[in-house]
Amino acid sequence: MPVRALWWSHGALALYDQRWLPGETRILRLRRVRDVAEAIRNMSVRGAPSIGAAAAYGMAVASREGGWTPARAARLLAATRPTARDLFVGIEAVRQAWADGNDPLRSAHVYTAALVKECRDIGERGAPLLRRAKTVLTHCNAGALATVEWGTALAPIRVAREKGAELFVWVDETRPLLQGARLTAWELAKDHIPYAVIADNAAGHFLHSGEVDAVIVGADRIARNGDVANKIGTYEKAVLAKENRVPFYVAAPWSTFDHEAADGSQIPIEERSADEVLQFQGRSTAPARSAARNPAFDVTPARYVTAFITPEGVLKPAQVRSAIGRNRRGSAERPTPRS
C-alpha cells in the first residue's frame, strides 16, 4: 500500500499526525472544522498540497458540523498558515461548490483526486530527467505525506524506481522540524529506496565533491516569474547546486502556482515560534533566554531553478507565466491574507 497522508473515513477527516512520525503512528480523526484548522496550524498535517487537501476536507467537515457558513469556515481555515498557496486554492474549490448548493464533501473528494493524479503525472513527467542520475538530493519532505499521495519531489524518484532506475537519495534532515530525517526517510524506507540522512550543513560538501547528480524539491508557492517559496534552506541548496553545476528541479501541482504573485517579494513568509529552533523534542539546545529567529520558508529566485516539473511537463522558469494562465485553479476572490 502506498503511503497516503489523509483520507475520509466514517464521517471524519483522518490523517497521520506527522509531528510524531516516525517514532509513533498516531491517526487523528477530525469532525470539527476548528480541529482541522488546528491540525494545519500545529503542523500535524503539513506540505503545501496536503494542506490544501486538508483544508478542502475541512470545508466539508464544517458543512456537516452545522453552524458554519461557507465564508466563515473559509476564513477560519485561511488564517492558519500564510505561505502555502495550495491552502487557499483547496478552501476556495469547496467554498464555491458549497455556496452554489453542491455537495462540499464530493467537491473535496474531486479536489483531492485531481491532486493525486497531478502528483502521479509529475512523477511520469519528471522521471526522464533522472535517467542519467545515480544520486538525488532532496530537502524537507515533498513526498506522499506532503501531497496526499506520490509526492512532488519524490514522485519522479518513485516513478524512476518503478521503471528500474537505481537511485540513491541524500536526505537533508531539514532543521528545525526535521521533516527530512523523520518523514522523507520514513517514506523512502517503506519503499525500499536507499538513502542517507545528512545534516543540512553537509549538502554543500556533497554537491562540491561531485556526489550529487540532481537536486529535487517541492514548493509552497511559485510566483509568476518563477520565484519559489519553499522550506527554509531551499535557497541555500539552490545556490550551491548552481555553483556546482548540478541541476535544481522544483516539482509542484498547479495549486502551488500563484497567478497573483508577480515575484517572490509578494509571497508572505511565515515566521514560527523560536522554540522550534531552541528545543528538540522538548529538550533545550541553547542557553535559557536565548533569542532565535525561525523563518519557516525562504524564496529562491527563478534564476537558480533549472526547471519546474509540473503535471503537464517540464518547464523553464520563463514558461511559468503562461503555464499558470492555462492552469488556474481557484478564483481571484479566495481569501488570501497577506501577512
Added chain:
Amino acid sequence: MPVRALWWSHGALALYDQRWLPGETRILRLRRVRDVAEAIRNMSVRGAPSIGAAAAYGMAVASREGGWTPARAARLLAATRPTARDLFVGIEAVRQAWADGNDPLRSAHVYTAALVKECRDIGERGAPLLRRAKTVLTHCNAGALATVEWGTALAPIRVAREKGAELFVWVDETRPLLQGARLTAWELAKDHIPYAVIADNAAGHFLHSGEVDAVIVGADRIARNGDVANKIGTYEKAVLAKENRVPFYVAAPWSTFDHEAADGSQIPIEERSADEVLQFQGRSTAPARSAARNPAFDVTPARYVTAFITPEGVLKPAQVRSAIGRNRRGSAERPTPRS
C-alpha cells in the same frame, strides 16, 4: 572573568566538558594521557586551537604519569582526530622540549600562553574590519571554548564590543553537535553580546535579505593556497556570502596554517559516527536502521575567502603562502597521520 576552555590545576589538566554545556557545567581533571586522548576524541574538548593546547598539556601529563616516552605519547595523542592542524603542532612543541630534556609542563604553558596572545592579537587585527558592520554571522563555535581564550572568530567581535561597537551576532546552531546553539550562544550570553540562534538552513535567507553585514568563522586547517577546512557547513556559508557580496573572513592562529598542505585536497576530513546525525541527546531523529553520512568538516576553496584574520594582520588568500613561511610553528617531523 573571561571564559577559559582549559587550565592546569593541582597536577592535572582541567577542562570544561563541552559536550554538556550549556545545560550542565562539568569540569574534567585529567591525570592520565589516555584520558586526555579520549577527551579530544569524544569532543569533551574541541576547536582546533583548544585541541592543540589540550594535546600539549596531554604530553605534560604523560611525562608526569611515567611509563611514556615522548614519541609514544605523541603517537597516542596524534591518533585522536585527523583534521585540526593545531593538534599536531601542540603535540610537537612539547615532544621536542621533552626529548631535549626540558620541562614538558613549562613547554605546554608557553605554547598555550602564546596561543592566547595570538587570539587576542586576532581580535585587535580583526576588529577594524567590523567598523561598518551591525550584524555578523558565525558558524560553529570559534570562541574561547575553541581556542582557550578570546576565540578566533569571536575575538574581533569581542574587541569591537570593548571599543564600543554595537554588534548583533547571528549564531548558526551548527548541526549535528550544535556547537553554535550550545557554546557560541553560551559565550555571547556571558559577554552580554546580543545574538539570535538560527537553524543552519536560515543563514542563506538572512544573507539574501541583506540582514548580515559580515561572516566570520574559525578554521581547523588552512592550506598554503588558502583553502580552509572548517566545521561542516562552512563551505555553504562561504558560497552564500560570496553570492550575496557579503565579506567572508576566516580567523586563525599560526598553529592552524599547514605549510605541508598545498591545497584543500591534502587535508584529511574526519567522518564521525552516523549516530551524531541520527540522534539528538539520545533521541532518534530518523527511522530505525537509517543510514547517515557525517563528515565533520568541509573544505572552502580560497576563492570564497575575502580575507584571513591572523595575529600579524589581515591577509588576502594569495598572501597566505608567504605568511606561513614566516610563521611556521612545529617541525616537519611531527606525526601527521594522513587518513
